Amino acid sequence: xxxxxxxxxxxxxxxxxxxxxxxxxxxxxxxxxxxxxxxxxxxxxxxxxxxxxxxxxxxxxxxxxxxxxxxxxxxxxxxxxxxxxxxxxxxxxxxxxxxxxxxxxxxxxxxxxxxxxxxxxxxxxxxxxxxxxxxx
Ligand SMILES: CC[C@H](C(=O)O)C(=O)SCCNC(=O)CCNC(=O)[C@H](O)C(C)(C)COP(=O)(O)OP(=O)(O)OC[C@H]1O[C@@H](n2cnc3c(N)ncnc32)[C@H](O)[C@@H]1OP(=O)(O)O
Ligand SMILES: [Co+2]
Numbered sequence: 001x002x003x004x005x006x007x008x009x010x011x012x013x014x015x016x017x018x019x020x021x022x023x024x025x026x027x028x029x030x031x032x033x034x035x036x037x038x039x040x041x042x043x044x045x046x047x048x049x050x051x052x053x054x055x056x057x058x059x060x061x062x063x064x065x066x067x068x069x070x071x072x073x074x075x076x077x078x079x080x081x082x083x084x085x086x087x088x089x090x091x092x093x094x095x096x097x098x099x100x101x102x103x104x105x106x107x108x109x110x111x112x113x114x115x116x117x118x119x120x121x122x123x124x125x126x127x128x129x130x131x132x133x134x135x136x
Pocket of ligand 1: 009036039041043054056064065067068071076077078080101107108109110112114116118119124125126128
């Protein structure tokens with residue numbers, strides 16, 4: 001079951017500059033950066049309860065964010081729903097015809113299990129589902 005809006009992600013061409021903006025200009029709390037090798041993405045999180053802002057930037061200049069930045073320069077990249085049972089939600093949504101970008105969830109930031117739904121399945125919005133590790 002989907003239980004909340006885990007984060008809203010913004011793709012940024014200059015991570016350091018964007019971190020400074022969200023920290024100093026907007027005054028948000030900076031949790032730190034985390035490189036997610038499997039997603040070829042560097043992330044920076046700013047908790048803003050009950051959700052967070054995630055900045056995403058290409059890790060080593062490669063991956064999906066690099067392609068996005070090439071085309072758009074930056075912008076709102078995805079919404080992430082928190083789920084308490086990612087496998088059940090994937091099965092339920094596949095049954096309804098949603099196209100997933102992987103066969104199975106994989107590790108994301110914060111040791112969560114994540115999977116993405118193609119934007120074409122959701123009126124042009126890229127959706128991530130994320131299940132926190134047990135006990136979180
Ligand atoms: C997992 C770590 C971390 C976390 O929270 O834990 C992250 O969130 S990492 C985030 C980075 N990872 C991903 O984005 C994985 C999912 N994304 C992809 O697999 C690709 O980006 C994909 C399939 C959405 C697009 O890749 P493709 O190679 O098909 O790129 P195109 O440029 O050809 O795009 C095709 C089509 O999709 C539109 N598009 C692309 N990105 C987005 C987006 N973020 N939001 C909305 N639409 C998007 C693009 O404009 C093209 O549309 P078209 O009408 O055909 O021009
Ligand atoms: Co995300």
